Amino acid sequence: MERFDRLYALYDEFDTETLRAYQDFVDLFPPVDSRVALEYWESASDELVERKDDVRAAFPEGETFAGLAARATREQAFAALDLQAKYGCAVNVLVLDVDETLRSAGHTDNEIPRETLHLLTEFHEADVPIVICTGQTLENVKGFLIQGLGNELVHSGSVSVVYEAGTGVFTPGHGPDTKQLLYEDLDQDVRGVFDDLRARILSDAPEGIRQGCHLQGNEFNVTLKPNFETGSDRARDLIDDALRYELDLLADCVGGATREHVRAFYAAADPEIAGVLADAGDLPDAVADEATGGDSADALAFIPEGVRGVLERVDVAYYEADAAEVASRELNKVVGVQAAFDVLGVDDPFALVMGDSKSDLRVMEWVADEDAGIAAAPEHASGRVLDHVRETDDLVFDEGAADEVLRTAWALNRLAEQ
Template identity: 65%
Template sequence: MERYDLVYRLYDEYDTKALREYQEFVDIFPAVDSRVALEHWQQAHEELEDRKDEIRSDFAAGETFAEIAARATRDQAFTALDLDAKYERAVNVLVLDVDETLRSAGGTDNEIPRETLHVLTEFHDAGVPIVICTGQTLENVKGFAIQGLGSEIVHSGNLSIVYEAGTGVFTPGHGAETKQLLYEDLDEEIRDVFDDVRARVLPEAPENLRRGCHLQGNEFNVTMKPNYETGATRAREIIDEALVYLIDLLADAIGTALGFDAERNVAEPDADEAGDRGEDAGADESDLVAIEGEPIRDWTRAFYAAQDSEIRAVLEGEGEYPDLDADAVPDPLADVLERIDVAYYEADAAEIGSLELNKVVGVERALEVLGIAEPFALVMGDSKSDLRVMEWVDETDAGIAAAPEHASRDTLEHVLDTDELVFDRGKSVDVLRTIYALNRLARLD
């Protein structure tokens, strides 16, 4: 019988809804010191096994179908079938963003739900490595990972943390490779820019930003966070202001690194380049026509507005959008800007990071340490930084992507254009259960 027919029969002939309810109760029943409660759990466990035994005895691959029915809905099971038919591969690594993916403000009380954590432990028990890939600091991630998944899993050697959106990788249990500071590989010019911004960002900020924002405790990236609840109106307002301020501060730091004229905000011609044109290095303003009269800050704003429609919208809303052609940004400035990322997370954060240290770079290094030579990953995330990883696995035939319904527009479009694995706010467990079913089905091939 065709596998699709078997799944139709499974969900038509058996009370799979009740089966899933028993499974969820057994899986996440809290540890309590109560004889009555434990007896109730034991009764539920026995009923669960009896219902699974019916399926086990009625299907040739009864164990597989019993486990799928106990965890996946009909729709999830058929989606898993479609994925199995398309890729003919099991997922062998999970690459998971945290904020607004595994947990969601307003959807999960900003905590990873217990059912999600339990499914992750089941993947771990099945030998599937977990890569937590986040913009958060390492200490934050280690804290909730140990609290949610347990120290044994975190230190199993089968879990890696890509933190600060790819500036570092932490993979406990791998000796000298356990912690890798990828930002140390950047050249001195870029490190100097970040050091300059970090040293000035709060001391030189306007009073309302100093009171309304704080710096996330990053090792390398510079991230301004609101002193208000994420998503709140005041958080949105302060982060919009912080974005403009951070872009301007970045421009100043780059100008200092490149030796831009502080008074005119233009670059003096490079001596070698001037010599090649038969000109004097101390040329007058006529030799600076490409950038004459245009402040570095305006060029920098124009550059990032052209890169990201959300950043442009914020600049326009703040009345700070410059009327400049981003394609005309002076080459010395553009060469540096093209290496630095400015990220905007509405009502949550404004951040600068290195484009040479993105989540893709971090994930590649994590997979290398974990020894996964031929990855087929589930990538789950909601932002532009997650989208880069999704596009990378798509281009290299190395995985599939999933995103919450409130993900950034480009991220959501990518997911809809590939496998349509979109889940409701706070319900990342739905996709994880689909992939659980996929992996069970893949074992039958």
Template identity: 70%
Template sequence: MERYDQLYQLYDEFDAGTLRALQNFVDLFPPVDSRIALEHWREVGEELDECKAEVREAFPATGETFCELAARASRDQAFTALDLYAKYDRGVNVLVLDVDETLRSAGGTDNEIPRETLHLLTEFHEGGMPIVVCTGQTLENVKGFLIQGLGNEIVHSGDLSVVYEAGTGVFTPGHGADTKRLLYEDLDDDIQSVFDAVRSRVLSEAPEDLRRGCHLQGNEFNVTLKPNFETGSQQAREVIDHALVYELDLLGEAVAEQVGESSEGASDWARAYYAEQDPEIRGVLEGEGEMPDADPEDVPAGVRETFERIDVAYYEADAAEIGSLELNKVVGVEAAFDVLGIDDPFAAVMGDSKSDLRVMEWVAENDAGIAAAPEHSSRDVLDHVVKTDELVFDRGKAGDVLRTIYAMNRLANLG
């Protein structure tokens, strides 16, 4: 209990709130040319040093760690960090981070990663922490905003890996022949042929309202239709609901053709099979008046076996996507760990969707990490996070959990 008593002393006897405010100002001060502003920044830095010196003096054996705790983490974050260290007896050695609606939020950060979050990631990187960005986005999109936010040096440092398109590929600059791994090339020819067939037809054969209302995301492998309207809007919801039904029909026909079945009834097989697998898909089909009369048990064995290898994902008012169940974020993260040389991971996994949940469950099953999620995540994600370590954060506030992890690692270093 000694460490808990020391934390009580730290937060009871020192003004940690002021310390954090001073540290944030020094860390996040924008680049300016004003001599007066720069002088103020120096004065704040001197005040911060004086406050930290008082903490060091009060804790002779742990002063450096405790002044950093007070300057970086709130009381709740510090005690949560100590609880986590007491539970797992180790610190985090890799960050696995989703981007959309996790690091950034359309409703909370104007779809930009906050400066605070970017600065904290920079601090982790400078401390030697590998970072795995794990997203459903295309590689080019991810590279663009990472270079803009973190800088070219960090992105190409050799300690950052990007799992893109939810696990179809892994990009880890600075690793020679392993810099880019195209995981979808490991799939057999039959599955690749199904995806080629769907991709070649998805726009050319689309009804006019879909051609006008959505576009094909520039993926290397997955087939993803995105709305030409603001994500979350009623128009986006309507066009993505329609796109989901259309993609199911294309998939059914492509699979039937590949396995040598008649295409008659193939659309109904796909609708029936995936409605049984996912309540959200069933809800869309019912809402569109497109639920088939077919029974899932009537799907021919060859068609069903292929469906069992293919994922259809629905993101309300955002995307309708076809991907491979053999390629997911877990597969991508494992490949990223391999390239980065992380043999004994204890990861902090942050995400909001079902694809992130797979990674969270994987680290939990293997005693290989902890999970955190924003409060607006899918219900299954929140259930898992609450059931494990209750690391739920407010929309757009990923920095709160990063501060907890920072504190956890500082405490772990004390032993």
């Protein structure tokens, strides 16, 4: 019997839904000082063992199939089987965004669900390193990781934090490599642009943007966020205005640049930015011509080489009704993840990358280009992120339900062991 047929038989002939319910109860039962509760947990644990034993006895890969039945739904198990057939290897490192990926303000009270946290401990116990990759500050990330995963796991030597979208990397337990400040390698030309930009971003802003937005990021990441509900019409209009303002301010901060140079450069690189500029009648003619059949190189030929060299090192990102961002291309999540892999000793990565934003997309594209992993995203992710994920392995999960893909990856690793 082929593995596909055996897997089909597993989910057709056994009550795997109840088995998973017992496994989740045993795994997630909170520590309580109650004899009755403890007896109930022990009873459930015994029932779980019996049900797994029944599966073990029915299949030649009994241990693997018992584990699959206890952790993965039918859909997750068959998705894992497809991934195993396609790639022929297991996930050997996790690269995980936090906000709106592991946790969601809309569906998880902005906390990482217990199911997700427990699965991360399962990967840790299976010697799979974890790289948390976020725009947050290091102290914020350390706080909720220790609270959710425990101090021992976070400081085990197999967990790394890429913080502030690549400004630094923190990998406890690695001596002089524990904390890497990647911005120290950034030269003064780019530093000067960000110093000027950040100093002026609010003071020079039109009143509507100054009152309607707040500033996030760090010295090499300047992000305007709306004071209105993310996703609302008011937030959309405000962020569109903020994007155009940031582009024009960037032109003032780059020596020799004009607003036409900057608008053309970033519109040619990002169709969403081009769309925002076009809606306001600000799309440069050269880019408009390129979009209707012109040559993309010709569209940017009027930009002086020195200006283009600086702009190539500065990234502008637009998140509809959510944020307008200017950041250093040399301090990004890809660079941070590569540095984390070096410290963790991940020499031949096959990563599961989970994220929702364009900064996460760059990591996804990097692992795809290097044949070094797979990508997953929540259903509310940026459109370009969803396009990439759906065009590769279609690992899209419900909002606040990162455990869905983690279970698929866990099943993949079990199948790859055979």
